[in-house]
């Protein structure tokens with residue numbers, strides 16, 4: 001196997017890096033020695049312990065955060081499945097370049113680095129500040145009655161995510177993947193219906209804000225697509241090729257690469273979490289490197305969550321994407337790490353322990 005051959009799928013099967021059991025044990029012990037009743041910091045304790053195990057350190061941190069937003073257009077928008085026109089994908093890529101989107105503000109607030117990877121939008125976006133333009137095609141094919149991507153396009157999109165991770169500064173503490181692509185909740189819901197074997201209706205929601213009729217139409221479109229593809233949906237990878245999007249595949253590749261490279265990764269809302277579920281189905285050890293950030297308001301998020309072995313950190317009713325919900329969780333992770341690193345132990349502070 002040649003792990004550098006980016007047009008192949010073989011790298012997906014390379015093992016995830018093992019979490020450090022020693023640092024996990026040490027971090028748990030330290031949590032028991034800090035000047036608080038054991039468990040009193042609740043989930044903040046678990047986050048710090050998990051970060052210590054992932055970073056193989058006794059001083060976990062989440063100061064150096066990198067955010068990549070993967071953008072791409074979707075042929076399925078021709079079916080009228082979004083409340084917004086397809087051109088908004090390109091317009092938002094320009095907005096990212098100007099620094100005016102929610103994720104730009106969040107990145108500045110966090111002191112995080114941010115870049116955008118445009119994998120194919122109907123209008124080219126060369127020469128935009130902070131945007132890499134690597135078009136695979138102008139958009140995916142309309143997956144109602146044909147595969148969204150060719151095998152080669154899928155391999156290229158997955159590799160784009162992996163390459164982004166491999167070219168990050170080695171001192172990155174935490175990675176966030178965002179997505180932008182009008183119509184991509186339709187892809188995500190179709191993938192979810194297949195992965196969890198639930199009805200299209202149960203997997204579908206309003207996305208950017210469809211009416212009840214709009215949601216019914218969207219579910220019918222997904223149903224039609226699933227009827228067409230079902231005989232061929234033998235693996236999660238084939239489902240990703242047939243129903244996914246370039247940005248969803250790139251996120252999936254990025255998550256698998258984070259696990260292989262040993263980089264902690266904070267997963268955003270509905271679309272990103274579907275990409276993460278595909279990654280976990282391809283390689284089950286990936287989940288140990290992922291932290292779910294927030295409970296998306298997209299109605300099928302609860303069902304999606306049942307496929308993971310963790311709960312998201314926040315529930316803010318967010319439903320934006322771009323990586324914005326993950327960004328909102330970064331201060332909590334920073335706090336969890338600093339409490340772990342800086343609190344005094346009972347011995348240091350001469351505080352009596354429980355009897």
Ligand SMILES: Cc1cc2ncn([C@H]3O[C@H](COP(=O)(O)O)[C@@H](O)[C@H]3O)c2cc1C
Pocket residue numbers: 081082083084088092179180181182183184185186206207208209320321322
């Ligand atoms: C202005 C604007 C900014 C966004 N930023 C993220 N999304 C989000 O909405 C899209 C998915 O919803 P649907 O499947 O209903 O089209 C994705 O681009 C997602 O990132 C946005 C949507 C809009 C309209």
Ligand SMILES: O=C(O)c1cccnc1
Pocket residue numbers: 185207208268269270271272296297298318319320321322
């Ligand atoms: O949770 C998300 O990622 C989401 C939900 C609706 C629309 N866009 C993004």
